[in-house]
Amino acid sequence: MNQIVLKEDVMTANPARKVKLGVSGINKTFRIRNANGQPSSLLPVLRDIRFDVYENEVVSLIGESGCGKTTLLRTIQGLVRHDSGTISVDGKEVKGAGRDRGFVFQQPSLLPWRTARENVEFGLELQGMAAGERAERAKRLLALVGLGHAAEQFPHQLSGGMQQRIGLARALAIDPTILLMDEPFSALDAQTREVLQKELLRIQAETRKTILFVTHDLDEAIYLSNRIIVLGAKPGRVKEVITLPFSGERPELPVMRGDPEFQAIRTRIWDLIRSTPANS
Numbered sequence: 166m167n168q169i170v171l172k173e174d175v176m177t178a179n180p181a182r183k184v185k186l187g188v189s190g191i192n193k194t195f196r197i198r199n200a201n202g203q204p205s206s207l208l209p210v211l212r213d214i215r216f217d218v219y220e221n222e223v224v225s226l227i228g229e230s231g232c233g234k235t236t237l238l239r240t241i242q243g244l245v246r247h248d249s250g251t252i253s254v255d256g257k258e259v260k261g262a263g264r265d266r267g268f269v270f271q272q273p274s275l276l277p278w279r280t281a282r283e284n285v286e287f288g289l290e291l292q293g294m295a296a297g298e299r300a301e302r303a304k305r306l307l308a309l310v311g312l313g314h315a316a317e318q319f320p321h322q323l324s325g326g327m328q329q330r331i332g333l334a335r336a337l338a339i340d341p342t343i344l345l346m347d348e349p350f351s352a353l354d355a356q357t358r359e360v361l362q363k364e365l366l367r368i369q370a371e372t373r374k375t376i377l378f379v380t381h382d383l384d385e386a387i388y389l390s391n392r393i394i395v396l397g398a399k400p401g402r403v404k405e406v407i408t409l410p411f412s413g414e415r416p417e418l419p420v421m422r423g424d425p426e427f428q429a430i431r432t433r434i435w436d437l438i439r440s441t442p443a444n445s
């Protein structure tokens with residue numbers, strides 16, 4: 166394996182690759198209100214966030230709790246309005262939510278009265294897709310996430326891991342350019358989590374989706390990503406971008422954990438997260 170590449174200039178490192186997601190100069194401050202609903206203070210959460218995510222890349226956002234990871238992901242999704250800066254998809258600025266960005270949540274929040282297939286079809290129904298076409302697509306995606314056999318089951322009949330697979334199929338159903346994933350595996354037990362991490366790599370290799378992934382878990386970030394963006398806190402800002410030296414098919418996570426290079430990257434990220442001053 167190669168050397169770890171640290172402090173990479175993401176704007177110049179891969180000039181030949183197509184930028185799928187551009188995040189440029191994003192600032193966000195929340196206005197905090199008191200019990201009477203009056204504005205009482207300002208909370209700067211994101212400061213001058215800038216990075217690109219390239220086609221077919223998996224990039225993780227990592228940083229201490231409260232540093233603004235979810236706010237950033239929701240800003241990119243278009244559901245939180247930023248104060249300044251631009252978000253672009255395929256080179257075009259986007260304002261508000263769009264079908265080019267699919268979202269996978271920590272809790273899949275499936276509709277309990279709908280079967281797995283009907284949950285996957287939901288977004289397609291809203292788009293007005295014909296019944297036959299959407300059933301066909303849902304069937305294909307359920308097979309992709311390994312749930313072809315459970316299409317007609319209801320969420321309460323499925324395990325947490327199976328529900329999360331449906332959440333992923335539902336997000337993929339609208340055929341987004343970019344998949345935004347907010348701690349999608351953090352509510353799962355360790356074993357299920359490792360299975361789904363591996364599955365995500367397989368699904369990404371098959372679909373070649375560009376993925377921006379939020380996690381607290383350093384090993385998960387190193388295992389899944391091509392690059393990791395380490396955020397500092399208060400307000401959230403890009404501290405460092407780490408390009409991972411692993412290419413091709415990755416061994417299982419427990420095997421990778423034994424790799425000295427994996428351990429060195431882990432230590433490096435951990436040091437970066439810990440060195441965030443409390444009120445910088």
Ligand SMILES: Nc1ncnc2c1ncn2[C@@H]1O[C@H](COP(=O)(O)OP(=O)(O)OP(=O)(O)O)[C@@H](O)[C@H]1O
Pocket residue numbers: 195196197208210228229230231232233234235236237381
């Ligand atoms: N709608 C909101 N109004 C006011 N403050 C908010 C709002 N949403 C988030 N915040 C604050 O913004 C900061 C960043 O929150 P955010 O959830 O983005 O962090 P995070 O890094 O995702 O945290 P965690 O890792 O714990 O999920 C926190 O201080 C949070 O309390």
